[in-house]
Amino acid sequence: MKEIALHIMDIVQNSITANATLIEISLEIESREDTVSVTVKDNGKGMSREMLMHVTSPFVTTRTTRKVGLGISLFKAGAENSGGSFTIDSEEGKGTELSAVYVLDNIDRPPIGDFAGTAHSLIVCNPAIDFVIRVVIDGREDALDTREVRKVLGQDVPLDLPDVSAWLKENLDEVFPSEYVMF
Ligand SMILES: Nc1ncnc2c1ncn2[C@@H]1O[C@H](COP(=O)(O)OP(=O)(O)OP(=O)(O)O)[C@@H](O)[C@H]1O
Ligand SMILES: [Mg+2]
Numbered sequence: 001m002k003e004i005a006l007h008i009m010d011i012v013q014n015s016i017t018a019n020a021t022l023i024e025i026s027l028e029i030e031s032r033e034d035t036v037s038v039t040v041k042d043n044g045k046g047m048s049r050e051m052l053m054h055v056t057s058p059f060v061t062t063r064t065t066r067k068v069g070l071g072i073s074l075f076k077a078g079a080e081n082s083g084g085s086f087t088i089d090s091e092e093g094k095g096t097e098l099s100a101v102y103v104l105d106n107i108d109r110p111p112i113g114d115f116a117g118t119a120h121s122l123i124v125c126n127p128a129i130d131f132v133i134r135v136v137i138d139g140r141e142d143a144l145d146t147r148e149v150r151k152v153l154g155q156d157v158p159l160d161l162p163d164v165s166a167w168l169k170e171n172l173d174e175v176f177p178s179e180y181v182m183f
Contacts, residue, residue, distance in 0.1 A: 003113025004038060004102070007078060010071040011040045011098055012122055018044030018096065021129060022147075023122075027115055027176070028136040029183065034104045035084070036112065041097040047090040055088065075100055082109035112183050116172040119144075123168055124160045135176050142175045144168070 008025060015023045020042035028037040047055065056076050061069025076086040079100035090096035102109045119133045123146060130150075134143040146159060149168070157164060 001108070001110045002074065002078065003110050004036065004078070005113030005115045005118040007071075007075045007100075007110075008038060008040065008115070009118050009122070011075055012042075014071055015040065015042035015044050015096065016126060016129065018042060018046070020044035020095065022132070023129060024132040024134070025119065025122075026132075026134040026136075027112070029104065029112075029138065029180070030136075031104060031138055036102040036104050036109065037099065038102075039097065039099045041095065043095040046092040046094050046096055048092055052088065052090050055090075056086070072098070078102070078110055082106040084109075112180055114181055116169070116176040116178070119176070120165075120169045120172050124165045127158050127160045133172065133175060137180070144171055144175050 004027075008027075012023055012025065022043045024039070024041040026037075026039040026041075028035070030037070055069075055072050057073060059069075063069060072088070075098065079086045079102050083103040083106050084101040086098075086100050088096070088098045115135070119131070123131050123133075130146045132143060132145045132147075134141065136142075149159065149164075150157075153164065159165070159168065
């Protein structure tokens with residue numbers, strides 16, 4: 001059973017491949033509703049209607065190295081296996097939004113995993129892309145928006161600079177506290 005953070009890593013790779021310049025990742029834990037919800041939204045090249053219809057099948061891919069694309073179908077299956085749901089919406093030239101809802105208190109729900117570490121890797125490995133990392137835990141919302149970080153640092157300071165990277169990690173650890181990793 002793959003951790004939710006690792007699915008997010010896969011799904012965001014698709015956004016990067018689709019030339020997104022802004023990727024918004026949202027994680028919401030609502031214990032009263034018994035849900036964990038994940039949304040990934042990008043402004044990349046999007047998909048055709050036909051691609052969108054077939055994309056949740058593991059036999060659809062535009063990869064050339066192997067025949068099956070698994071990222072989206074495994075993300076969908078993970079959510080549905082916990083009794084949750086999955087939606088995807090995409091428009092060519094506009095972008096793509098995927099959303100998975102897991103049932104929090106379900107034996108088949110994967111643990112969240114290292115969400116802060118995943119977000120941090122994505123930001124520092126893709127310093128030209130902007131990310132909005134939003135976490136809501138029982139109504140308490142916190143977020144990190146790299147566009148705001150750039151405003152403070154100056155547009156010419158790269159986000160993968162060691163000091164900046166360390167500062168981003170500290171902030172992401174506050175946005176997503178480590179006690180939720182095994183949650
Ligand atoms: N955010 C996105 N924007 C545009 N196209 C996308 C996006 N996400 C997926 N796609 C399209 O859907 C296809 C299937 O994606 P999926 O992640 O399931 O498999 P894959 O990326 O092809 O292979 P894998 O994830 O197994 O490495 C991709 O090949 C790509 O053409
Ligand atoms: Mg993929």
